[in-house]
Amino acid sequence: MSSPARRSEIVIMLISVYQSGKAENTNDSKELLQLLLRIVIANQQFVDYKDIFQPIRHAFTYNLELIDRLIEIGDFRTAESYCNEQIQMNTNGEYDWSYISRLKHIYTQTKDQQKLILILSKILLKTPDFEDYKLVVSHLPHDAEFKKWRNMVLANARQLAIFDKKSADFSLALRHSEGDVKGMIAYLDDKIDYECITLYAKELLDQSPELFIKKLLEKPDAYRDIVLREDDNAKLNHSLEKLYSLTISKFGTETMLLMVKQIEIRYRSWVNLFVKYAIEKL
Numbered sequence: 001m002s003s004p005a006r007r008s009e010i011v012i013m014l015i016s017v018y019q020s021g022k023a024e025n026t027n028d029s030k031e032l033l034q035l036l037l038r039i040v041i042a043n044q045q046f047v048d049y050k051d052i053f054q055p056i057r058h059a060f061t062y063n064l065e066l067i068d069r070l071i072e073i074g075d076f077r078t079a080e081s082y083c084n085e086q087i088q089m090n091t092n093g094e095y096d097w098s099y100i101s102r103l104k105h106i107y108t109q110t111k112d113q114q115k116l117i118l119i120l121s122k123i124l125l126k127t128p129d130f131e132d133y134k135l136v137v138s139h140l141p142h143d144a145e146f147k148k149w150r151n152m153v154l155a156n157a158r159q160l161a162i163f164d165k166k167s168a169d170f171s172l173a174l175r176h177s178e179g180d181v182k183g184m185i186a187y188l189d190d191k192i193d194y195e196c197i198t199l200y201a202k203e204l205l206d207q208s209p210e211l212f213i214k215k216l217l218e219k220p221d222a223y224r225d226i227v228l229r230e231d232d233n234a235k236l237n238h239s240l241e242k243l244y245s246l247t248i249s250k251f252g253t254e255t256m257l258l259m260v261k262q263i264e265i266r267y268r269s270w271v272n273l274f275v276k277y278a279i280e281k282l
Helices: 003-024 027-042 046-052 060-072 076-089 093-110 113-123 130-137 144-160 165-177 181-186 194-207 209-218 223-231 233-251 253-270 273-281
Strands: none
Touching: 003 027, 003 046, 027 046, 027 060, 046 060, 060 076, 060 093, 076 093, 093 113, 113 130, 130 165, 144 165, 165 181, 165 194, 181 194, 181 209, 194 209, 194 233, 209 233, 209 253, 209 273, 223 233, 223 273, 233 253, 233 273, 253 273
16 A cells, blocks of 8 residues: 555544544643644645644643644634634733734735734734834824834834844834934934944934934944944945945034044043044044
8 A cells, every 4th residue: 555545544543543532631641633634734635634733721832833734724714713712711821922922824815914014013012013003103193092002112112123124224214204304313322323324324414413423433333333343344334434435425524534533532441432433434
């Protein structure tokens, strides 16, 4: 008997064993169902037997595998139902996020914009993404609830920004989208790297040159830039050169020299990487 035929026989036998004992709701029955899913997937028979499988409470890996397979074959309705069911049953909210991310995929594929906006608004409270944020903002009324949600999203991004570049970039992009120049400049601290600053430097120099240059010269270096100096100094210098050229164009060589020298006297060896770069260039 061929190997595929033999494997199919085993599947049929296991299904029979499972169905005869599942009413007892024993741990053995749950273990058997999880084993059966692995075998059916390995045999490429999931489409034939998908209706046998149901989520199992607290069987996190199994549940996600089942949902992923349903998504893979385009059974979005069942996959959505299982995701929502597990979210409602979870006692630990941290486990919700894997299901929520799959709901995002489902609603993106099915083009269900209303549900997508709702799920993105939840995801953004944990994982900043500016493209997702723009989509949500364009579909929600800007009322008191929106303001509360926006503040929570931004606070989370700022909290993550110290070690997560995407979150740091998000916080500055959000302020920029609101035209908040003072807010952007206030965020130029040890959470924002020089590469990100280059994206907005010209605009900030045009709109608030004195505040911007003061913040740029005095800011502590982001940890990412300190690491980058060791790992890829050329990339760091590329950003520093952009900032240097823009500031020289705005203030001139003599004024820049005076400003960086004053900072050097005040901070001595603690000057930031931009000041060190400017001193070498001047």
